[in-house]
Amino acid sequence: MNTFDPLEAMAESRHEFGEHGGVNMCIEASTTFTVLQADTLPHIFHGEQGPKQGCYLYGRHFNPTVLTLGRQLAAMEGTEAAYATASGMSAITNTVLQICKAGDHVVVGDTIYGGTYAFFRHYLPEKTGIEVTFVPQTDLAAVEAACTERTKLLYVEGMANPTLAVADLPALADIAHACGAKLVVDNTFSPLILSPARHGADIVVHSLTKYINGASDIIAGAICASDEFIGSLMDVSHGSLMLLGPVMDPHSAFEISLRLPHLGMRMVEHSHRALVFAERLQEMGVSVVYPGLPEHPHHELLTRLANPGFGYGGIFGVDMGDADRADRFMEILQSRRFGMMAVSLGYFDTLMSASAHSTSSELSEEEQKKAGITQGLVRISVGYSGTLEQRWQQLKESVIELQNSYTAVA
Numbered sequence: 052m053n054t055f056d057p058l059e060a061m062a063e064s065r066h067e068f069g070e071h072g073g074v075n076m077c078i079e080a081s082t083t084f085t086v087l088q089a090d091t092l093p094h095i096f097h098g099e100q101g102p103k104q105g106c107y108l109y110g111r112h113f114n115p116t117v118l119t120l121g122r123q124l125a126a127m128e129g130t131e132a133a134y135a136t137a138s139g140m141s142a143i144t145n146t147v148l149q150i151c152k153a154g155d156h157v158v159v160g161d162t163i164y165g166g167t168y169a170f171f172r173h174y175l176p177e178k179t180g181i182e183v184t185f186v187p188q189t190d191l192a193a194v195e196a197a198c199t200e201r202t203k204l205l206y207v208e209g210m211a212n213p214t215l216a217v218a219d220l221p222a223l224a225d226i227a228h229a230c231g232a233k234l235v236v237d238n239t240f241s242p243l244i245l246s247p248a249r250h251g252a253d254i255v256v257h258s259l260t261k262y263i264n265g266a267s268d269i270i271a272g273a274i275c276a277s278d279e280f281i282g283s284l285m286d287v288s289h290g291s292l293m294l295l296g297p298v299m300d301p302h303s304a305f306e307i308s309l310r311l312p313h314l315g316m317r318m319v320e321h322s323h324r325a326l327v328f329a330e331r332l333q334e335m336g337v338s339v340v341y342p343g344l345p346e347h348p349h350h351e352l353l354t355r356l357a358n359p360g361f362g363y364g365g366i367f368g369v370d371m372g373d374a375d376r377a378d379r380f381m382e383i384l385q386s387r388r389f390g391m392m393a394v395s396l397g398y399f400d401t402l403m404s405a406s407a408h409s410t411s412s413e414l415s416e417e418e419q420k421k422a423g424i425t426q427g428l429v430r431i432s433v434g435y436s437g438t439l440e441q442r443w444q445q446l447k448e449s450v451i452e453l454q455n456s457y458t459a460v461a
């Protein structure tokens with residue numbers, strides 16, 4: 052039984068007040084911080100004193116406003132600590148570089164965000180000599196077989212981009228821990244729905260750019276983990292965040308923090324509309340990929356792992372058969388104002404992209420095939436603007452217009 056309630060935990064974590072009693076925290080915009088005694092500085096440099104003792108050093112090290120956002124995100128994920136970064140990619144890459152060194156081995160799920168895939172496929176092995184093995188994350192036997200005593204990290208997405216495969220987190224955590232590796236889970240697609248740390252993940256990473264910020268106006272990321280791991284990232288001699296420096300601006304941290312209180316309501320509505328549209332499209336004979344549908348291979352797994360009340364996520368895929376139909380369908384949907392052709396997701400308006408030629412184009416055609424990404428697949432991130440029935444009319448009429456345009460040609 053899953054008893055963790057992320058909304059309750061997030062509410063408990065919100066106890067900041069502004070300097071003058073404002074209901075919102077103040078923004079700490081300083082890039083450097085003074086100390087009262089000269090001998091405090093060496094203690095901060097040696098990691099003996101830090102934010103817990105009210106000691107701050109420099110804006111590339113911990114910033115109080117960014118740390119407050121981190122505390123709220125840690126509450127959401129049920130981890131000891133968290134820190135926010137300049138992007139989702141910097142959260143992912145700095146986590147990997149903190150855990151692994153040259154000669155180590157990592158096992159990576161093969162259905163992942165295109166940028167993450169390119170990092171693991173090319174950048175990491177080419178620049179560092181860290182060896183990477185890709186496996187289908189749904190094939191637990193293959194994952195287990197890929198792990199060796201050199202494996203330091205197993206990386207998967209909780210709900211995978213763009214096929215919406217769901218990771219069997221407890222089983223993957225067992226496999227990772229049995230070979231002494233850490234399980235790192237990207238939870239960008241399923242905030243609040245999945246709490247990977249509650250199912251054994253050691254580190255949860257996010258692109259805050261998507262659902263968590265929700266307005267498509269800020270690029271940002273987060274790393275949620277133990278106190279010890281977050282501290283190690285900021286070590287002045289060995290910490291990848293401190294030394295590579297992908298800091299979040301405190302103004303961004305402030306803005307994102309103000310959008311967290313309605314994340315729950317937003318996720319509920321994203322999920323509700325995605326489910327209604329997926330069901331109705333399926334009734335019309337459209338091929339739909341959505342884990343909320345009982346036909347989806349991971350429907351039961353997600354039902355078992357998910358926190359109750361947030362649904363099955365705001366993204367579904369429709370397979371229109373070929374690339375030409377996929378493109379035409381998106382153009383019709385855009386002209387009828389159902390949504391916009393754009394990459395990204397988690398926005399209040401609907402965003403649509405053909406994964407094979409956009410966000411997953413870093414994968415070769417062969418690799419796409421293996422990952423289940425078909426040429427006709429359109430990924431739809433369902434927004435909550437307008438009314439549900441208004442949007443359904445636009446969607447339904449677009450399907451009919453597409454079908455008519457092809458029967459007319461044939």
Ligand SMILES: *Cc1c(COP(=O)(O)O)cnc(C)c1O
Binds near residue numbers: 166208239257270271
């Ligand atoms: C967008 C995305 C990222 C990268 O995040 P940025 O904020 O764009 O750097 C990583 N993982 C997933 C699943 C994403 O959707």
